[in-house]
Amino acid sequence: MSHTQALCRFLAELTYAQLPEPVLARTEDLFLDWLASALASQGAHPIPLFERYAQKMGPSSGPAQVIVNGRSSSAYFAALVNGASSHLVEQDDLHNSSVLHPATVVFPAALAAAQDLGKSGRELLLAAVAGYEAGIRIGEFMGRSHYRIFHTTATVGTLAAAVAVGKLLGFDQEQFINLLGSAGTQAAGLWEFLRDAADSKQLHTAKAAADGLLAAYLTADGLTGARNILEGDQGLAAGMSRDAEPHKLSADLGRRWALLETSFKFHASCRHTHPAADALLQLMQREGLDAAAIAKVQTRVHQGAIDVLGRVTTPATVHQAKFSMGTVLGLIAVHGKAGLVEFHTLALSDPAVSAFRDKVSMTLDREVDDAYPQRWLGRVTVTTEDGRTLHGAIDEPKGDPGNSLSRAELADKFQRLTQFSGARTPAEADALIAKVWQLRNTPCMAHWL
Amino acid sequence: MSHTQALCRFLAELTYAQLPEPVLARTEDLFLDWLASALASQGAHPIPLFERYAQKMGPSSGPAQVIVNGRSSSAYFAALVNGASSHLVEQDDLHNSSVLHPATVVFPAALAAAQDLGKSGRELLLAAVAGYEAGIRIGEFMGRSHYRIFHTTATVGTLAAAVAVGKLLGFDQEQFINLLGSAGTQAAGLWEFLRDAADSKQLHTAKAAADGLLAAYLTADGLTGARNILEGDQGLAAGMSRDAEPHKLSADLGRRWALLETSFKFHASCRHTHPAADALLQLMQREGLDAAAIAKVQTRVHQGAIDVLGRVTTPATVHQAKFSMGTVLGLIAVHGKAGLVEFHTLALSDPAVSAFRDKVSMTLDREVDDAYPQRWLGRVTVTTEDGRTLHGAIDEPKGDPGNSLSRAELADKFQRLTQFSGARTPAEADALIAKVWQLRNTPCMAHWL
Known part of the structure; x- marks a missing residue:
């Protein structure tokens, strides 16, 4: 058979x-x-x-x-x-x-x-x-x-x-x-x-x-x-x-x-952006950083993320913004979330978000790519304005089976x-x-x- | 531009x-x-x-x-x-x-x-x-x-x-x-x-x-x-x-x-069969052969014909018969034509057609393949029952622009x-x-x- x-x-x-x-x-x-x-x-x-x-x-x-x-x-x-x-x-x-x-x-x-x-x-x-x-x-x-x-x-x-x-x-x-x-x-x-x-x-x-x-x-x-x-x-x-x-x-x-x-999905963006978004959010909370304190974010991603997101540099539409790693991380860094409301009111118009967008880069990471697509690992390296290099990592983005949404969270969504x-x-x-x-x-x- | x-x-x-x-x-x-x-x-x-x-x-x-x-x-x-x-x-x-x-x-x-x-x-x-x-x-x-x-x-x-x-x-x-x-x-x-x-x-x-x-x-x-x-x-x-x-x-x-x-289309079969069908018909008319006098037909074809027709050995349906080089040539050799009526009444049921089908082979021909798809050349090599080897060739199958159907022929069709x-x-x-x-x-x- x-x-x-x-x-x-x-x-x-x-x-x-x-x-x-x-x-x-x-x-x-x-x-x-x-x-x-x-x-x-x-x-x-x-x-x-x-x-x-x-x-x-x-x-x-x-x-x-x-x-x-x-x-x-x-x-x-x-x-x-x-x-x-x-x-x-x-x-x-x-x-x-x-x-x-x-x-x-x-x-x-x-x-x-x-x-x-x-x-x-x-x-x-x-x-x-x-x-x-x-x-x-x-x-x-x-x-x-x-x-x-x-x-x-x-x-x-x-x-x-x-x-x-x-x-x-x-x-x-x-x-x-x-x-x-x-x-x-x-x-x-x-x-x-x-x-x-x-x-x-x-x-x-x-x-x-x-x-x-x-x-x-x-x-x-x-x-x-x-x-x-x-x-x-x-x-x-x-x-x-x-x-x-x-x-x-x-x-x-x-x-x-x-x-x-x-x-x-927790964030209202392309799923390829979620691991980095969660890793950045966690790092900022852990280190007590705000957006202004961050000079650079290097996201270390799988090849599929580069294939899908790599095309978008300056998003022209809300939908395209959801495929812009820089915009998603900008919303996370500046506003703490990247939901539908943030995309429609802030993603294209908030200068702080676009300024942060230009600080974000994507590079292929061997460990992340090897794990993909079974696991979607989030890895970010942040350079602070005062010259420190910080690492953020999450292994299960919010919404993944091991980190799922409860019925109350689903009802809220x-x-x-x-x-x-x-x-x-x-x-x-x-x-x-x-x-x-x-x-x-x-x-x-x-x-x- | x-x-x-x-x-x-x-x-x-x-x-x-x-x-x-x-x-x-x-x-x-x-x-x-x-x-x-x-x-x-x-x-x-x-x-x-x-x-x-x-x-x-x-x-x-x-x-x-x-x-x-x-x-x-x-x-x-x-x-x-x-x-x-x-x-x-x-x-x-x-x-x-x-x-x-x-x-x-x-x-x-x-x-x-x-x-x-x-x-x-x-x-x-x-x-x-x-x-x-x-x-x-x-x-x-x-x-x-x-x-x-x-x-x-x-x-x-x-x-x-x-x-x-x-x-x-x-x-x-x-x-x-x-x-x-x-x-x-x-x-x-x-x-x-x-x-x-x-x-x-x-x-x-x-x-x-x-x-x-x-x-x-x-x-x-x-x-x-x-x-x-x-x-x-x-x-x-x-x-x-x-x-x-x-x-x-x-x-x-x-x-x-x-x-x-x-x-x-003149014959009611896959177009990939037409050059060989016309070449065989012309050869049989030229040499005064009937189906019984033919021991073997080697069709020399382009790769596309093998890709599309190569799958069908013994056709099970009328539609599949139209993709069987042997059946199409069998209809041509035994009945002189391969129209809709021949396919529906003879292609699967006439033992003379199936017997002829088994005499037909396809081989890739460099000249034919190089000309394709601009030109669909028909080349057949026939071995007769009395041991002769005969060659048939046509360069424009019936219905091609240089050998097209008139309005009267189209009306007849x-x-x-x-x-x-x-x-x-x-x-x-x-x-x-x-x-x-x-x-x-x-x-x-x-x-x-």
Whole structure:
């Protein structure tokens, strides 16, 4: 049995009863965190473009809900708009070793299909777990070379979304094999847009969620796909990776729950900035330094951080600022935090932040790079204005599995994000949080929001 | 000015008045040929799956027509279904040096958008020319290494479709740059499905046409894209090619009309089989041989033919038979032709064809490979049952620009294809052919079919 076949058998045979309680609870946490990210983007460019496209090209209403505007559409367009929405504010979850943001592709597709099919909260949770477990393993399989050019959340995300919907559709092993073929051959998404601060990141997650759902519905209706799309000679790894590791596709299925390794984002910036941000914050607190006392910050990072962040020197937009190591560290140093409010009110306009930005550099660090992507180590070397050299190090950034957010912290993040956009009042947000904690007892997800 | 910028300026500035008469006439020819291919697939798997998906996920009716079922939908879903339909029977056009099938991605998107936007036949023709000129150059730019793993009609087809719709939307240079970014970052499609005779080829063209249209409509509404998606360090060529040639993007714009180099398909098989099929046919006629007199056929081919056809030894489906060099040559040798009817009635069931199939081999030929993809040379070496060794060679397969189909031959092909599926009676087909020859005088494409 090939690694792909083993993965597909696992996905077909996985039942709700097999899910350990911590996995179920964490899936609810991740769903809440995802919903917050989607609501936080309400009204912000380019989300209304996707809303208008869905209204123009889709039905005027339908069984699946569009989170940011309270409308409904077909499952396809709900997945499209919700996929775009939940990746905009850079607050959605991340799995470290796969460098995949699973929530923003898995949940839009799974919720849309669950609503369309009238499935229960338990079926939704099971589908999401299947999507996470498959997506993370496929991301790990594709390796670091893939991520240098391709936005893994877009490419691998298409397969993760497809798997979640396939699980809701009750696929057997054979259908999952065909599904991976049809999803994998649609996998796309290049990092090139970062240099220009273009809107492609939202296009990527929108399309990954929607294309994955399309692959699943067509597979259910009998569309066949390549049986070896991941490992084959003209498949995904052959075309888009140079260091693929097939054994990662099927390693520890049902024993290792990769979903539990997913990190929540604490800062509202690209995850590659978080280890250095936490290390700097800790060093400043430890040494009692303020921003003015710092002459230089050298962040010692993994190559992936340089690939993704290296393009941005002077950010031109708020979104680009989230990919600027100097800006993120500037917000941390000057204001003590780098949340959505700080990005929108201070990242581009506060001269103290831009002054600090120019003090920050990135260099490749062998130890940090060797640990990546399994561990995201934070290492900073600070030179003070009075000539001292200080070192800061953290091994688990805030939000990582060993340093995770509690349900109270997640609820607080939900309130902050929904109030940032004005999508929900505090009382409405509380009610929605309570509904999420009841997901596993929800008999039907239709009209859930 | 970069090559991409030069291409975008050309696309923005191109007017109908600039199109030479042969280009206009050939575009009408190509449109007719495309329409025949779409109608020929009516009722055949997997096209009804795409029709049902469009009905489920799209509006119940709309401004754009679905060719195979007479229904209507939004432009997005019409492009999706028509894109799937026109690539099924392997009779759609091909541009040699780019190895792109332009019609099946350009026309579905262009017709759907023209109907949605109420554009004229002239605007449709101009948009199609823009799509062909851009798509062919981008295909040539991506090089042979791309085509080894990726289905160029799927990947580059997304950009070609997008450009056609962008032209209908009246894009300026800046919008075309953003459009290429948003289309290019969606480019996907792997050859892996061929080994399994899976349905991905139709998924590829469906998605290329629909995704290209989506990119154009979102760009018109303000979505930005990577400004250097083709040539950039994390762009299409960086991720999916090893021999890209940027100068090909902007070479001879407005002087060389690449659309005129597009070939019509005469045999109903993969184009990679046509040079050898024509060479064998010519040799058999020249020498007065019949199939029984032939002991062995060695086809001397380019590497691309081996990559695409080498997977298929014993075809299991009619579609796979079209990718089997032995089967195609068997039909030619035993029945004198390899049209749709021969494939559906004889390719899998006639023992004389399968017996001939086993006499056919492919070997890489240096001369043929060096000429490819600019020229598709046909070279066969036949060993006869009485021990002679005979050589056959043709330099321009039937349907190539220097050996093209006349309007009468195209009309005949249209009749054969529409009667094959029963989509149109001969009289209805004649009426439709006459409408196509009036395209440039059609004031509005809405409800055109």
